Amino acid sequence: MNEVQINKIKSLLSDKKEIVIIPHKNPDGDAIGSSTGLKGYLDKLGHSVEIISPNKFPNFLKWMDSNEIIKIFSEDKNNAKKIINADIIFTLDFNNLVRISNMKEHVEKSKATIIMIDHHENPSDYADFMYSKPEMSSTCEMIYHFIDMLGDKELVDRQISKSLYAGIMTDTGSFKFPSTTHTTHLVVSNLLKTGISHFEIHNKIYDDNKFDRVKLLSYALGKIKLIENLNTCYISLSQKELDEFNYEKGDTEGIVNYGLSIKNIKFAVIFMENTKDNVIRISLRSRGDFDVNQFSKSVFGGGGHKNAAGAISKKTLNKTINYFLESLKDYNEQLIK
Numbered sequence: 001m002n003e004v005q006i007n008k009i010k011s012l013l014s015d016k017k018e019i020v021i022i023p024h025k026n027p028d029g030d031a032i033g034s035s036t037g038l039k040g041y042l043d044k045l046g047h048s049v050e051i052i053s054p055n056k057f058p059n060f061l062k063w064m065d066s067n068e069i070i071k072i073f074s075e076d077k078n079n080a081k082k083i084i085n086a087d088i089i090f091t092l093d094f095n096n097l098v099r100i101s102n103m104k105e106h107v108e109k110s111k112a113t114i115i116m117i118d119h120h121e122n123p124s125d126y127a128d129f130m131y132s133k134p135e136m137s138s139t140c141e142m143i144y145h146f147i148d149m150l151g152d153k154e155l156v157d158r159q160i161s162k163s164l165y166a167g168i169m170t171d172t173g174s175f176k177f178p179s180t181t182h183t184t185h186l187v188v189s190n191l192l193k194t195g196i197s198h199f200e201i202h203n204k205i206y207d208d209n210k211f212d213r214v215k216l217l218s219y220a221l222g223k224i225k226l227i228e229n230l231n232t233c234y235i236s237l238s239q240k241e242l243d244e245f246n247y248e249k250g251d252t253e254g255i256v257n258y259g260l261s262i263k264n265i266k267f268a269v270i271f272m273e274n275t276k277d278n279v280i281r282i283s284l285r286s287r288g289d290f291d292v293n294q295f296s297k298s299v300f301g302g303g304g305h306k307n308a309a310g311a312i313s314k315k316t317l318n319k320t321i322n323y324f325l326e327s328l329k330d331y332n333e334q335l336i337k
Helices: 002-011 029-042 058-066 078-087 097-109 140-150 158-169 182-192 196-207 211-221 239-244 255-261 294-299 319-337
Strands: 018-023 046-054 070-072 088-092 113-119 129-133 225-227 230-236 265-276 279-288 308-313
Touching: 002 129, 018 078, 018 097, 029 046, 029 058, 029 070, 029 088, 029 140, 029 158, 046 078, 058 140, 058 158, 058 196, 078 097, 088 097, 129 196, 140 158, 140 182, 158 182, 158 196, 211 230, 211 255, 225 308, 230 319, 239 265, 255 265, 255 279, 265 319, 279 294, 279 319, 294 308, 294 319
Parallel strands: 018 046, 018 088, 046 070, 088 113, 113 129, 230 265
Antiparallel strands: 225 230, 265 279, 279 308
């Protein structure tokens, strides 16, 4: 984002505006952290700010929304009006309006100035201002830089820092993914200076599990299938299996990463059946040079980052897995080198 764009945004924010912040569907830690962090900043500037999410988010992230400021789009008809009548819309942690489902048509109807802040590849061109950095660790790190570029770094207080730290931590796999840079650590250092407790944030997200979630993790790990000649593994969970553990949104978060802890495995995938939406949700992770963003896009029409991506399939669970196994044959050289 260049100086001219920043000055235009400064001018836009110079007087009170009706602002709507929108994260992507099935928001994760980065989406919720960037949304609540940005709202905290815009509130300090005196704006009227609403966060409207396409759907609900996991319980382990709700501490970032302790005052229940995040509205769920489908739960109130007025949310559509708020989007259409907004002066400014921030879209965070996604770069294509298909990621917000049926909110898309209302954003397209709105005459609001749209500002995209996102770190995924191949952004579409719906926004008036686009701050897109695929090489960045997280949208939360970008929110910090965005506030800094606007000259307001000193407004990043303890509450804002909690949200931004949570998003950076979750989207970097606790700072172990290759997207974590020295700049990421400098940003985190500045967030820590506000007095946040990094271990409390970690515990709230990773160490506050209901017993059913731990049992689901144990069960899922028992289902890992290895394709040793291709350094690949995968897990599949049917809706019936998920229901046996009283599955709630977010309960499978992070399970796919365990596959990468197996010696020599460089590609791990989890397939989860969702009968409500009639789709199979797919999470893909890799280490090293194997590009799961490219694999996800080519095979399933999904996307994400080089080492972390997602997709959906409208085939049955078994047919999706069989298609995946068949598609792997085209990636032999990349997976065994």
